[in-house]
Amino acid sequence: MQIPEELFYSEDHEWILVEGDEATIGITDYAQKELGDVVFVELPEVGDEFDQFDDFGVIESVKAVSDVYAPASGKVIAINEELFDRPELINEEPYEGGWLIKIKLADKTELDQLMDDQDYERFLEEGE
Amino acid sequence: MKKTPLNQVHRELGAKLIEFGGWEMPVQYTGILQEHQAVREKCGLFDVSHMGEIHFAGPGALATIQHLITNDAARLKVGQILYTPMCYPDGGIVDDLLVYRLGEEEFLMVVNAANTDKDFEWVKDNSFEDVKITNQSADYAQLALQGPEAKNILQQLTEIKLDDLKYYWFERGEVAGTEVILSRTGYTGELGYEIYLKTEDAVRVWNRLMETGKEYGLLPAGLGARDTLRLEKKFCLYGNDIDENRHPLEAGLGWTVKFSKKDFIGRETLLKYKEEGYDEKLVGFKLIERGIARHGYKIKANGEDIGIVTSGSFSPTLRESIGLGYVKREKAGIGQEIEIVIRKRPVAAEIVETPFVK
Numbered sequence: 080m081q082i083p084e085e086l087f088y089s090e091d092h093e094w095i096l097v098e099g100d101e102a103t104i105g106i107t108d109y110a111q112k113e114l115g116d117v118v119f120v121e122l123p124e125v126g127d128e129f130d131q132f133d134d135f136g137v138i139e140s141v142k143a144v145s146d147v148y149a150p151a152s153g154k155v156i157a158i159n160e161e162l163f164d165r166p167e168l169i170n171e172e173p174y175e176g177g178w179l180i181k182i183k184l185a186d187k188t189e190l191d192q193l194m195d196d197q198d199y200e201r202f203l204e205e206g207e
Numbered sequence: 208m209k210k211t212p213l214n215q216v217h218r219e220l221g222a223k224l225i226e227f228g229g230w231e232m233p234v235q236y237t238g239i240l241q242e243h244q245a246v247r248e249k250c251g252l253f254d255v256s257h258m259g260e261i262h263f264a265g266p267g268a269l270a271t272i273q274h275l276i277t278n279d280a281a282r283l284k285v286g287q288i289l290y291t292p293m294c295y296p297d298g299g300i301v302d303d304l305l306v307y308r309l310g311e312e313e314f315l316m317v318v319n320a321a322n323t324d325k326d327f328e329w330v331k332d333n334s335f336e337d338v339k340i341t342n343q344s345a346d347y348a349q350l351a352l353q354g355p356e357a358k359n360i361l362q363q364l365t366e367i368k369l370d371d372l373k374y375y376w377f378e379r380g381e382v383a384g385t386e387v388i389l390s391r392t393g394y395t396g397e398l399g400y401e402i403y404l405k406t407e408d409a410v411r412v413w414n415r416l417m418e419t420g421k422e423y424g425l426l427p428a429g430l431g432a433r434d435t436l437r438l439e440k441k442f443c444l445y446g447n448d449i450d451e452n453r454h455p456l457e458a459g460l461g462w463t464v465k466f467s468k469k470d471f472i473g474r475e476t477l478l479k480y481k482e483e484g485y486d487e488k489l490v491g492f493k494l495i496e497r498g499i500a501r502h503g504y505k506i507k508a509n510g511e512d513i514g515i516v517t518s519g520s521f522s523p524t525l526r527e528s529i530g531l532g533y534v535k536r537e538k539a540g541i542g543q544e545i546e547i548v549i550r551k552r553p554v555a556a557e558i559v560e561t562p563f564v565k
Binding site for chain 2: 115116119139141163
């Protein structure tokens with residue numbers, strides 16, 4: 080199970096990579112394994128805004144439909160359009176080619192409510 | 208939750224286990240898409256020990272079976288198998304099942320796991336004289352070996368001449384030195400076999416099949432792939448596409464209802480439907496826009512409600528989004544443009560010919 084140390088994590092198994100006041104969001108390696116083969120992704124549009132922990136998109140595997148939740152509030156500045164043709168990138172590279180959206184962060188203090196890699200690892204162990 | 212004799216084997220193979228019909232079953236091992244592809248192109252091995260087996264024996268066995276099912280078991284020779292619905296008097300489906308003619312006066316019904324207890328009560332309550340009916344579900348394990356390589360793999364482990372075993376026939380004999388009922392049936396639309404065996408033999412036969420199948424590309428396959436495989440062939444799934452509120456005619460199972468038979472439960476109602484018509488029909492559709500249809504989503508045409516989705520998935524073979532649903536018969540033609548309502552948004556789809564995968 081990969082849990083990169085430079086990311087923050089939510090209890091809904093999203094990750095967020097913060098660079099200045101911008102951030103990239105995706106789902107974790109654990110989440111993609113739980114979902115199984117991803118075959119469909121629905122993402123917001125550039126310019127959409129949402130609050131922390133709001134659902135902003137949908138990921139569907141062969142068997143399951145899952146909402147994805149925003150680890151932080153913000154405004155969408157980019158979406159990963161490649162996923163529309165290659166949703167399997169979420170399984171293959173959850174932290175790289177499988178990223179979902181980039182946002183402009185509304186409030187960086189919200190990140191305090193997320194877990195770092197070690198907290199997330201413990202969180203997964205407790206959930207087992 | 209009930210466990211099949213292969214539960215520990217599944218765990219060791221790293222399967223993801225889920226509850227299905229009261230049983231803990233593997234939904235996938237390596238991944239649904241990969242397992243699906245193995246079955247279409249090479250071979251897959253499924254544990255389907257959750258299926259129920261109800262045994263009928265005695266001079267009244269045939270008459271009782273004939274009364275219970277819509278298809279005609281009198282046509283069966285010993286060694287032959289029949290697919291049939293079993294209906295309530297109002298035509299609603301109790302279950303869909305296989306009938307094996309084990310002897311002149313001996314039959315085995317193979318039923319859906321979740322329906323086993325309900326079916327057993329139903330058949331006992333509606334049986335005639337001189338027949339002993341036993342729920343033997345706990346005695347049987349069942350393996351399904353499915354895919355174009357199935358024969359080549361299985362032939363190495365049995366003396367039964369597989370070239371002579373026809374579709375929907377079975378033989379008793381040995382596989383890997385174990386007494387089995389070997390049946391040329393399946394739920395994938397591929398060449399394949401279903402093997403009924405004693406629970407205590409299941410692990411050994413599973414392992415022998417896996418070893419022998421290795422060089423042929425055999426993979427263990429779970430319920431997830433079983434579902435996408437059957438959907439591509441438009442095989443109905445009880446609880447999704449058919450249930451007590453649906454009758455065989457609207458489900459496209461009219462070929463299994465034999466009105467030439469003078470008596471069976473549901474005959475009167477079904478005959479009325481046949482003569483006077485019914486409102487809806489089970490159809491197959493493909494999505495034109497992006498999305499995946501799921502059980503329970505609404506179907507519309509020009510903004511008006513015309514039906515409901517009963518099964519939907521991404522088709523691994525076609526790489527398209529497909530589904531089944533009941534729609535009003537006047538809107539059920541091939542080429543009819545429809546919309547599937549996905550998360551409140553209408554998504555364009557089209558009614559197509561089935562099976563989706565020929």
